[in-house]
Structures are given as C-alpha cells and as structure tokens.
Amino acid sequence: MKRKVAVVTDSTANIPDNLLEQYNIQAIPLTVNWAGESLLDSVDIKTDEFYNRLQNAKEMPTTSQPSVGQFMEFFTAVQETAETVVGIFISEPLSGTLDSARSAASEMPDLAIEIVDSRTTAAALELLVLAAARMAEEGQDYQEIAAAVRDMVPKMRLLFVVDTLEFLHRGGRIGGAQRLIGSVLSIKPILHLDDGRIESLASVRTQKKAIARLLQMVGEDTSWNPNVHYGIMDAQSPQMADTVMEKIQQHGATAEMLRSTISPVIGTHTGPGCVGVAYYDASA
DSSP states (O other), X not given: OOEEEEEEEEGGGOOOHHHHHHHTOEEEOOEEEETTEEEEBTTTBOHHHHHHHHHTOSSOOEEEOOOHHHHHHHHHHHHTTEEEEEEEESOTTTOSHHHHHHHHHHTXXXXXXXXXXXXXXXXXXXXXXXXXXXXXXXXXXXXXXXXXXXXXXXXXXXEEEOSOSHHXXXXXXXXXXXXXXXXXXXXXXXXXXXXXXXXXXXXXXXXXXXXHHHHHHHHHHHTTOTTEEEEEEESSOHHHHHXXXXXXXXXXXXXXXXXXXXXXXXXXXXXXXXXXXXXXXXXX
8 A cells, every 4th residue: 555645855964874764765876976987875975974075085086867768667666655755865066866757757747746856964954854744644645744844944944064175175065155266275164055055154274163052043043942953963973973962961951952964975075074953933
C-alpha cells in the first residue's frame, strides 16, 4: 500500500541516516567533481573522507546538480511508494538543483508533486524537511504541507562562521560577502542566508570571538524562546559546534535540537572549519 505523501530532498540537507529511515525521507545526491571523478554527495564520498582528502588536495573539487534525467529516475522510484510528493530543495540562487527538479516534474504529468524552494541549505534545509515529514505523518496532504513549508521559509535563519572566504569565492557563492575579499586575512566572517543568497553580517578577528558574536546574534533574534527549533552544523569543527550547542542549551529548553555535519557538496564551498546555526520560531 502506498503512502499518502512522500517528503524528499537533496543531499545538501545531510540528514542523518537514522532520521531518513525514521521518517522515510529520500534524498537525491548532488555531485562532487574531483580529479576526473564524479562522486555522489554522501554516497560515493562521505563527510570524513571528503574533509581529510581536502586538506592535502592539490586540485580543488567543484560541484554540480542532479540532471533532469536523474531527477526523473528519482521521482519515478518515489512514485512507486507514494501517492503524492513534496520536494524541498536547496536554494535556487545557490544551485541549479531546483531547476532540474522542476524540469523533470514537467516531463511527468502523472506525478502529483509540490516543489518548494527552501531558500537555504544544510541544517536549515534539514529542519524544513523534518517539519514536512512530521506533517505527513500527521496525515496532512501534500499541498497543505507545501504551503506550510513555504510559510516557514521566511522564518528560517542560517548563520555561520567560515574559517576563510577562499572556498566561497572560488565557487562563486560569495554573494554580498564579496566586499570582504582583500580584507585582513585573519578575519572570521559571520555570514547568513538572506533570501537564498549568502550575505555578510559581521567580521571578527578570531574564531572564538566570531562564535561568541554569532551566539549573541541568535540570542538577540530569539530571546531564547523555548519554541525555537535549532540545527547545529559543522565542517570538521565538531568541538566548536558542540560548544555552540551547549551554550544554546544553557539558556533553557528548546523545541528541537539537531546536530549534523556539512555535506561534501556544501563543504566544497564553505571549506573546513565552518560552524553554523539554523533556527526558526515555531510559535511565530
């Protein structure tokens, strides 16, 4: 018997396997192109392997979105298990993934699907997808779920600190933070996703001070409301991310606290040393 609604996403959400299994979520992988190889994100190359290889790489990787054909195969497989589909994908300004998904859906007239531009990625995308999956479990239909997620998108925040802007600059994803290029090399930029694009919030001299400023911004934004859902993410900075999570928990109860790593595709653009916080207020 088919499920009423399948919730699907892409690999940049990097949802842990136990949650993918628990909520029956499927994720289409993007691709890391590296030294002549095309590696499926978090399938052919896992997070730890990616960052270890990146440290000594002479040639830097690039990334690419799934093709229309890959999406058609993906949607066909999902359609065999579900009556309808909600697809929530990485921000359109950051990737061509959404365009491929829409093109594939247009070639499949029998597919009952709602495609949502998350305007974000990584831990923030993870929070949106899990919220949608819970709605599906509660019995909401696919159009109701998509509408609810679209309402959540403007409320979602993603703040992060990168060790260097080099990777974002090289990948062309730097957005409004471009003006920081050429600044003092020791700065640790605090960045955020603003309507799907990476923009600068502040520049701090050390990572420790940047993390403290990031937490201050989160506190000012949320007033440590217990209805806030959080996702903490890192790229080879687990201790710093764990510290961020502990600092948030010290302020009291939270509605949800997820902990994840940054996928190889996103890590290609942030580089190692990135730490971030995604959050939204469920009561807003």
